[in-house]
Structures are given as structure tokens and as C-alpha cells.
Amino acid sequence: MTTNDHDTTNDDLAARSANEDTSEPVGCPEWCDDLTAFLYDDLDADREAEVRAHVSTCERCQAELQSAQSTTRLLDTWSIEEHTWRQDNDDVGLSIGHPKSQAGAWNRFRPWWAGGIAAAVFFALFVMIGAQVEVQNGAFRLTIGTPTAVENIKQPTGAFAGDAEIVLTRFRNVAGEEADSRIETLLNTLEEYLAEFRRKEESRRLSLAQAVDRRIHEERLEHRLQLQALAQQLLFESSQARGAINEIRTHMVAEEGATVQDDPASLLDREGKAKVTEDTTTNMQ
């Protein structure tokens, strides 16, 4: 590692800081570092015996050791978040100073008051929104909001009871019609949403089908062009072959004096080739 220079600088700084900041008693300089190692049980047996013997006779080092011990006891209490790996590696350094019983006590304690608070908040919300629960014919009915004015009207009595009953019935009818109207409006809105959704889906489906058709058309066109190019190439090669055949035939005629009157293209098939060979043989005879 290459941190020695940097470390040395920081070490000196830290040492100076320690000497400036610390008002604690300092033990014998030649023993201090081994006192720390002694505290952490990190000395070999011989050196440990020497330190023990020295401390028993040196008040300064006793004070230093006690001071360091109280500091390490305090450090033991520093807790950090536990991690799931603790189950696999119990000595990972996350559990120092934190008995599991604390977490267990917390888990045992939490449900009681947490559940109580949740229930209280829920009840308060329930009351605030005016919710009511009724049981009708064995089924629960939840009502949110205050009851309608129509339902709160008491049954009319007296001389105008009949007229009042008529008015009340009208109110109830009006309320029912209003509710029906709202439901109908909601249903209409829902229908509109559904129609819009279907229209968009249909539009998407159509555009998708068009895209597929377009792609198929493009691929067909591409194949057709490829076939045309292939046909042209075949034609070209065919004309080259005809030229070669004519050249061969001319050469043969010149050499053998044979007269070939049929179409040179007949040489392309086996039958034609056989015919030419036969004619040539006849002429030679």
C-alpha cells in the first residue's frame, strides 16, 4: 500500500490533537501502547506478565488503564443497524453490546400500542366521514356521509297530515329520481368511456393491421425485385452460354465440314445434343 506518507502526517496530527485535547492522565510513555494491547488481550504471555507487573506498581499507568477501560466500555454500547447476514456470521461486528433480548422486547411490545393507535385513527376517520354500518338481511351495508334530509323528516301529524304526506312522498320521489338521474349520468359516462376505449382499440387494431399489410406488401415487392434480378442474371448467363455454344459449333463445323442447320439452342437439352451428335455421325459416314 502507498499510504504511509499520508498516514504518517495524519498520525502526527492526530497525536498532537490527542495531546492537546486530552486532559486525562497519561501513563508512562514506554508502556502506553502495550497498555492498550493489554486492554484488548492482544499481547503474548511474557509481555502481558510484564505489563501486569508494571501496572501493579505504577499509579499513572493504573489511571491510564482505567481511563481506557471506561472508554472501551462506552464504545461497546454503540449500536448500529443489524443486518440479515448476522444470522450467518454472528461475529461480523454488528452485534457488540446489543443483546438480542432488546429487539425481542421491542417486538413483543410493538403490536400492543401500534395496533391501538391504528384502531383509534381508523375510528376517528370513520366518525369524521360520517360512516355508518348497518346489517340488513344478514348483509353489511356501509353508508358514508350524513343521511339525506328527506329521510330525517319525521312522520307528519295533525290536520295537514294528508297534504304533508303527499309532499313528503313527492320529496322522496324527487330524491329517488335525482339518484336515478345521477346513476344514469354515471352509467352514460361509463358507456362513453367504454365506447371511446373500444374506438381507440379498434383504431389501434386497424392501424396495426395496416402496418402488417404494408410490411407484407413491401416484402412481396422486395422478393419480386430479387426474382427479377435473378431472372436477368440467368438471361445474361444464358446468352453467354449460347455464345459459347455457337462458338463451339462454328469451330466443329470448320474442322469437320459438318453443316448444322438446327437451332443452336437445341444443344441446351440432352435430346438436342444427342440429335446433333447423330447428325454429325451420319454426315461423317
Place this chain on the structure above:
Amino acid sequence: MDVPDSQLIADAQAGDNAAMSLLAQRWQGRAYALAYRLTLDRSDAEDIRQQAFLRVQRAIHRFTDQATFSTWLYRIVLNLCRDHGRSKQTRSRAMQVVGERSEVCGKGLGDTSLPEQHETNRRIADAMGLLPTVIHEIVIMRHYQGLKFTQIAEILDLPVSTVKSRMTVGLRLLRAQLEDIAP
């Protein structure tokens, strides 16, 4: 009986992924704990742990027996902590965030019923964050990771006497910071 690290390393060098996995499983907790104590940040520590084992996996074929696996791993973790600058950032922002960290730590252990412990956690984390890096690392490795001074000296490539000296200074600095709450 557990397979020794040396055997796992040899198997991993031969391309045995299961051995590499077992090695990571065995050491990831310690790597995470060291990174967490140094950074005081759970997500940073998790990142550093993952990066450390990625480096281990990539370089396992170059590992030799000149150093123990733990020494190698701790060096990687310390270097990653330094590279991330988390220790310095933590120190500079310790005063601002240490309360929040301690609060999270406290809640993790459910010490909301023990406000004095919560305050102690906050003070200790604060004091740790104010230590110089070279001392902070040693205090964490010796006190919370339980490493011997010789191991720490090997990891940091320092003489054992220097490590002991820095630990002594670290304890004195912490004592000075925490004098009013020390037992």
C-alpha cells in the same frame, strides 16, 4: 467441518463458482460491517461490499498465499471506502447527519424506550466521525471487528507499534470527546 479458505480459494481459482459463492457468503458480513462502521451509511456499505466481492472475483486468480484472504479483502474494502470518500464525507457532515443515523440505528434496535442510549449512540458516532481517517480505521478494526494488532498492521502495511500507538491516541481522543458520558 468447514472447508478452509485456502481450499475455497484454490477451487475458485480453478473456476469453481460454488467455492467463490461460499467464500463470499463467509466473508460478506464482515466486509459489510467494516464498510458500515466507516461510512455510517447502509447503502454505501452495501455498494462497497458488492464492489469488493466483484474485485475479489475478478482478481481471485492472482491471489497468492503471501497474505491471508481476510487481509486482502479488508484492504479492498478500506480502499473502496477511501475511493468513495465516504469516510471524509462522513466526517465533514458528521455533525449534520449523525443524529439521523443514530436515530435509524436506535430504531433498528428499538431503543426508543431508552432515550439515554439513543443519545449515547449519537455522541459516540459523532466522536468516531471526528477521528482522523488513519485512526478511525484502526479503532473500527480493533474494537468492532475484533482484529489483532498484527492483522491490522498487515492490512495497513504499517509496523505493529504504529498501529498500537494510533489506537492509544484514538482511545484518548474518544475519551476527550466523550468524557461527560463515560462511565
